Amino acid sequence: MKGTTPAIPDQVDVLVIGGGINGISAFRELALQGVKVVLMERDDFCSGASAALSRMVHGGLRYLENGEFRLVRQSLQERDRLLKNAPHCVSPLPTVVPISSWVSGTLPTIASFFGASVKPHRRPGLMIRAGLLLYDLLARHSRTMPRHRGLGRAALRRMVPGITESAVGGVLYFDARVSLPERLGLEMILDTEAEAEGRAFSYTEIIGIEAGQIRWRDRLSGASGNITPRVVINATGAWVDIVGSAIQPGANSKRVHGTKGSHLMIRNPELQAALGDHMVYYENHDGRICIAFAHAGAAMVGSTDILIDDPDAAVCFEDEKNYMLEALGNVFPHLRVDEEQIVHTFTGVRPLPISEEGATGRISRDHSVDVEPAGRQPFAVLTLIGGKWTTFRVFGEEVADLALAELGRARSVDTYDLKIGGGRNLPVDARERAAWIRQCAGTAGLTEARFSTLVSRYGSRSEAVAAFMAEGDDAALASAPDYSRRELLFLIENERVREIGDILLRRTTLGIEGRINAELTSEIAALLGSTFGWSVEETSKAVARFNETIEHRHRIQH
Ligand SMILES: Cc1cc2nc3c(=O)[nH]c(=O)nc-3n(C[C@H](O)[C@H](O)[C@H](O)COP(=O)(O)OP(=O)(O)OC[C@H]3O[C@@H](n4cnc5c(N)ncnc54)[C@H](O)[C@@H]3O)c2cc1C
Incomplete structure (x- = not known):
């Protein structure tokens, strides 16, 4: 069925826990080396810190006063890589x-x-x-x-x-700056799943360990099961200690504050x-x-x-x-x-790593990895500590190299120059871009202005979005006329959407633009409901879950 995810395997080389930008980066690196890897994220992809950043892709001028020269140099290099590899966002x-x-x-x-x-x-x-x-x-x-x-x-x-x-x-x-960081994370998952053996699962939470196997539960369907990895990558950001004690009961180490x-x-x-x-x-x-x-x-x-x-x-x-x-x-x-x-x-x-610093601004923004070889538990555990959004590629690369060492395998593919998602085959020269837009708009029967809007949202993926839009009757959304129903149906069917917020908060900028209201929510709920075959009751439960998230996480609390 449209929008459903493949079955979760019960044996893998590597299990990545946490689908923020750093977990996704490690997942991509490993899958590209031919490693059998699964990623599990308890909410939507990039819905933790990776949805909350200041949107700066930067060296970190301020870190110079903490003497973090290596971090600044590395971040500047990654900033410049991202300008080339993800020019669409x-x-x-x-x-x-x-x-x-x-x-x-x-x-x-x-x-x-x-x-x-x-x-x-x-x-x-x-x-x-x-x-x-x-x-x-x-x-x-x-x-x-x-x-x-x-x-x-x-x-x-x-x-x-x-x-x-x-x-x-x-x-x-x-x-x-990055226009929609959540989308870039998702695009790395889509690229990886299309080309390699990695599989990522959203709304799938790690809840503990059972006879040496890691126990997971799908928070939306209620399904649960066990998975046996050789290496676990704990990439749960601010949750690493909570997840660490769930998969290594009794370990109780405190790494992040x-x-x-x-x-x-x-x-x-x-x-x-x-x-x-x-x-x-x-x-x-x-x-x-x-x-x-x-x-x-x-x-x-x-x-x-x-x-x-x-x-x-x-x-x-x-x-x-x-x-x-x-x-x-x-x-x-x-x-x-x-x-x-x-x-x-x-x-x-x-x-951030545990620190004695009094001022929070002086705590290091650098990243590190704690490696615990298999022994006390049946799998090796790599725990990610810290990590800016800007440096996700290089952090993922470092983590993957440590995981490859645990597996006794060698790196074969480098991501330094690898373009991401809608940044692939996107003409960057203004004249070439204009000619490409003219040609694609003509093929899809759209105006150049409409196709350009799609390009500003999806980069070169706009060609696939526009082709999908042309395959059936389309109409503008009543509550957001700059989006069309088939444009959003494309995202729902092809971009691992399971909840209303996935569309409104992370696949589009509608949420951050401050455009969420009851009418828009119910239009999106209807699109999801018709795709997934939701009953009236299931649809209203999805709306209630979304409204609760908005009230709690996106409004000021008094
Ligand atoms: C206010 C703010 C501003 C920032 N500004 C910038 C900036 O401008 N530029 C920059 O480079 N960086 C910035 N950062 C830093 C950057 O956003 C983070 O360091 C980075 O996103 C961390 O990514 P992550 O993948 O490690 O963690 P997260 O994105 O938090 O991902 C961890 C994931 O683990 C999941 N998880 C937790 N428990 C479980 C479980 N049991 N099972 C499965 N999954 C689980 C969570 O749901 C979460 O999605 C900022 C951060 C903040 C908070």
């Missing part, structure tokens, strides 16, 4: 840093670099420029974007109208106009970096960084909203944001 992001003083704050910044604990302070412009010189230097081998440059007071104001008078100047540098981060999507014309195409990267009074940039038809403002014990309890509270709005108000003092302009929020937990 990763694009340059010009970034403006307003500067309140060129020299004040130099001593505490230097002291902090050398590990001293100092009071919150503003970073001086000279140190930011020194950091950016190093940033440019570290990116020199893979450089795809211009070097940074200074901005005088007037240039800063032209670029970011309404910025605080207290800014004496600024700096412009270039990083990158997550920090929660929230974002606000604000539809405010003045703010969106001030931001233009730039990200503004600014400090709050406590020295914490915040960001704002135009994204998905709104301004995305973030984020917080708060230690949290239970990752399932991560929601955006009123005080976090106030913190983010206050920080924004310091940079745009004349801006007024009304409550109803906050159209969506999202929160996630960074899987």
